[in-house]
Amino acid sequence: MTRLSRLPHVAVIGLGGTIASSTLVPDDLITYGAPGFHVDELLEYLRPELLNVAELDGEQVLASGSSALGIADLVRVSHAVNDALTTADAVVVTSGSDALEEIAYWLDLTVPADRPVIVTGSMRPFAVRDPERPAPPTRLVHGTDGPANLLAAIRVAASGVTAGQGVVVVFGDLLHAARDVVKRHSTLPDPFESPVSGPIGYVFGGSVVLHRHVLRPPGDPAKPLVDLADRVAGDEPPRxxxxxxxxxxxxxxxxxxxxxxxxxxxxxxxxxxxxxxxxxxxxxxxxxxxxxxxxxxxxxxxxxxxxxxxxxxxxxxxxxxxxxxxxxxxxxxxxxxxxxxxxxxxxxxxxxxxxxxx
The missing domain is CATH 3.40.50.40 (Rossmann fold)
Structure with missing residues (x-):
């Protein structure tokens, strides 16, 4: 990733999910949901911590739980990430955690690997939404992991260290290869593991530590392994x-x-x-x-x-x-x-x- 005298440009694409969910009370970890937060609202909350990390752009592509997504939605997300990579140095995708591993692997196959693409989410809703004051979140849900995961994901993306590694999941300060990562618990705040292979690295404060490189299929990392450029999101996918x-x-x-x-x-x-x-x-x-x-x-x-x-x-x-x-x-x-x-x-x-x- 090229760094001259400017901060890296990170595009953040929102898909909805728990990380964008709101509650009416700060201890509700079960019945949370709509109305959710726009990805720009999440970024606004973290902006003070990111002023010297990256230039940020937000785009809300979808607004639903990941379990509700279909193949046509995944095609749409691939197009959005590929479009963002025409101008951005890196991309972060925020998603629901239920199908996060599938979203990450789909992107791993359908977007280039030469620049960082990070997928993250959370197990607990982001913040309390005051129906009387639609504004960026100010009162966080007790124990929420959303802000920390999003902050870590943007730090990893901006660092450039995962360029060439394919899509990486950042969750609970651990970095996982999209091909390997699986969700192994339904409720705990650190539910993701990479069986046998283990995580590829971790986040420590403002630093990113990479333990190993990811083996990928042969091909030009500047091109997707599977090119969906001619595939329209509304086309009927094979079942x-x-x-x-x-x-x-x-x-x-x-x-x-x-x-x-x-x-x-x-x-x-x-x-x-x-x-x-x-x-x-x-x-x-x-x-x-x-x-x-x-x-x-x-x-x-x-x-x-x-x-x-x-x-x-x-x-x-x-x-x-x-x-x-x-x-x-x-x-x-x-x-x-x-x-x-x-x-x-x-x-x-x-x-x-x-x-x-x-």
């Missing part, structure tokens, strides 16, 4: 669903999804790819008829192997992220053979000259 395998699981859901017109399935198998007999039989029939079926592990860590020959592998991706990758692969690849190659290439980054066989 991909997830099934979980467990002892005795049947295949009726596969048949129902096929009849409903799905374009692909992701199976979260047991262990390193075990699938119950009933589900495997139905999925195998669907695969033989041309339906892409991706197999990953339900364990939360570790890769799978192709035990039957029809499975498409996605390394150690979480099932929810494998679904997003399959949707993107279906958008850009028409050939089934090339689709499988695309999945492997993007799902399993490796050191130069090396590739995980599974």
């Amino acid at each position: 991909v669903e997830i099934l979980i395998s467990y002892p005795g699981g049947g295949g009726e859901a596969v048949e129902a999804y096929v009849n409903a017109g799905v374009r692909g399935l992701v199976i979260a198998g047991m262990g390193f790819g075990s699938i119950s007999n009933g589900l495997a039989a139905a999925a195998g029939r669907a695969a033989q008829e041309g339906l892409p079926v991706v197999c990953v592990s339900r364990t939360g860590a570790g890769s799978t192997v192709a035990k039957r020959g029809w499975e498409i592998l996605a390394g150690d991706l979480a099932p929810t992220k494998a679904r997003l990758l399959l949707i993107l692969a279906l958008l850009v690849e028409q050939s089934s053979a090339r689709l499988a190659d695309t999945m492997v290439r993007l799902a399993m980054p490796a050191a130069p000259g090396k590739r995980d066989a599974t």
Whole structure:
């Protein structure tokens, strides 16, 4: 990132979620919601701390909980981030935490990696909203993590240290690679982890400490891994669903999804790819008829192997992220053979000259 005599320009894109939510009383951590705060209001509250950190611009792209977002919304967010990167040195996206890991991974695949793109949110609402005085927040919710997370995210973005690392999640002062991070608790203020790999760094006061670099698929970091430039947010995306395998699981859901017109399935198998007999039989029939079926592990860590020959592998991706990758692969690849190659290439980054066989 270029720094001359000016502060870095950080664009902050708001999507809604808990970090933008308000309450009527400062100890309400459960029933909070609308009316929420515009991203400019959040930035105004933090502006004194950021005067010597970055030049800030806010844009409210969406205003809803992350669980309500669809693929068309994610396409819209990708366009917004790519547009912001034409003039900004870095981008911060504020989002609800429920689907934050999916939003981050979607952006990791669809925006350039040569400049920092940070995703953050909070587990507790930002501040009390006085219905009589619509103004920037002044009275914070007890124990809110929103201001600290947003401040840390902007510091990381402005530092430039994550350029080339892909999209990074900043939450609770920890930095996580978008590919690896998962939400592991429903209510605690530090719910995000990166199984096996661990965080890539942390924030300490005004400094950013980077422990390791993120392995990424080959390609020009100035270009997205998957280019959505010609994709309109309102276009109908390919439908991909997830099934979980467990002892005795049947295949009726596969048949129902096929009849409903799905374009692909992701199976979260047991262990390193075990699938119950009933589900495997139905999925195998669907695969033989041309339906892409991706197999990953339900364990939360570790890769799978192709035990039957029809499975498409996605390394150690979480099932929810494998679904997003399959949707993107279906958008850009028409050939089934090339689709499988695309999945492997993007799902399993490796050191130069090396590739995980599974």
